[in-house]
Amino acid sequence: MFPWALLERKKMNFARMALLVDCLKRWKSSQQWLSRQRADHYVEKAKMYNYRCRSAFKLLEINDKTNILQPGLTVIDLGASPGSWTQVAVQKTNSDGADESKPKGKVLSIDKLQIFPIEGATIMSNLDFSTVEAHTKVIQLIGDSKVDIVLSDMAPSATGVRELDKDRIIGLCYMAIRFAALVTKVDGNLLIKVWDGKEVPILEMDLERFYKSIKILKPNASRSDSSEKFILARGFKGIERPLKNGRWG
Numbered sequence: 001m002f003p004w005a006l007l008e009r010k011k012m013n014f015a016r017m018a019l020l021v022d023c024l025k026r027w028k029s030s031q032q033w034l035s036r037q038r039a040d041h042y043v044e045k046a047k048m049y050n051y052r053c054r055s056a057f058k059l060l061e062i063n064d065k066t067n068i069l070q071p072g073l074t075v076i077d078l079g080a081s082p083g084s085w086t087q088v089a090v091q092k093t094n095s096d097g098a099d100e101s102k103p104k105g106k107v108l109s110i111d112k113l114q115i116f117p118i119e120g121a122t123i124m125s126n127l128d129f130s131t132v133e134a135h136t137k138v139i140q141l142i143g144d145s146k147v148d149i150v151l152s153d154m155a156p157s158a159t160g161v162r163e164l165d166k167d168r169i170i171g172l173c174y175m176a177i178r179f180a181a182l183v184t185k186v187d188g189n190l191l192i193k194v195w196d197g198k199e200v201p202i203l204e205m206d207l208e209r210f211y212k213s214i215k216i217l218k219p220n221a222s223r224s225d226s227s228e229k230f231i232l233a234r235g236f237k238g239i240e241r242p243l244k245n246g247r248w249g
């Protein structure tokens, strides 16, 4: 087989060997990913229902239990690429297109990667949400009106160093929380993705200062071997002191 044939070469130096080992690891994990995808019925279901990826079913399941997406609501979707949460948000905030008399919702989607257009959503592609530029652009777009719900499925690209990756997703969570505090209506909601770890209870405690109720959710569509969980914070209390540059105090 191709990688082992390369191993036979006698004059391979250490750097080449390291490169080869790295390639092998990547090849093995891509094979595992492919076979997992093939065995995953949510992947098939996503194709069947024309969703861009299986993540759609996580949001659909959360929404079935909590009813957070309703016709007429304004939604911000952070980390939206390829766009399946946006597709669900557009459907649900426009009553699945079934009832024309119901108010139309607004969905604004952001990702540092490309998001191909989705009818009914305002798309902001190639925009890194950790930059001031991104926050300014979104705030300009929503104007004086506030939003009903902020969704964040943002996740950093995994480095393979578990603790580092967890720290990075927690960083993204706090960024989403700070931003949500700026743009959410009183009584609005926030749904964020986390990777389970010792920081999660602290995150929950911080959220309790700003929201009336906090719930941890693990939808069936979220792989059982993944540490991914979602925190739903409901009933934004508002902030008495205005934020300065997105920071408290």
Ligand SMILES: C[S@@+](CC[C@H](N)C(=O)[O-])C[C@H]1O[C@@H](n2cnc3c(N)ncnc32)[C@H](O)[C@@H]1O
Pocket: 052, 053, 055, 056, 078, 079, 080, 081, 082, 083, 084, 085, 086, 110, 111, 112, 113, 127, 128, 129, 130, 153, 154, 155, 156, 157, 172
């Ligand atoms: C799990 S995917 C989101 C899937 C999406 N919810 C869907 O249903 O199609 C996580 C996304 O977070 C995005 N992301 C991570 N860090 C980001 C950042 N700083 N700014 C914007 N997007 C970011 C990644 O580019 C990636 O597309």
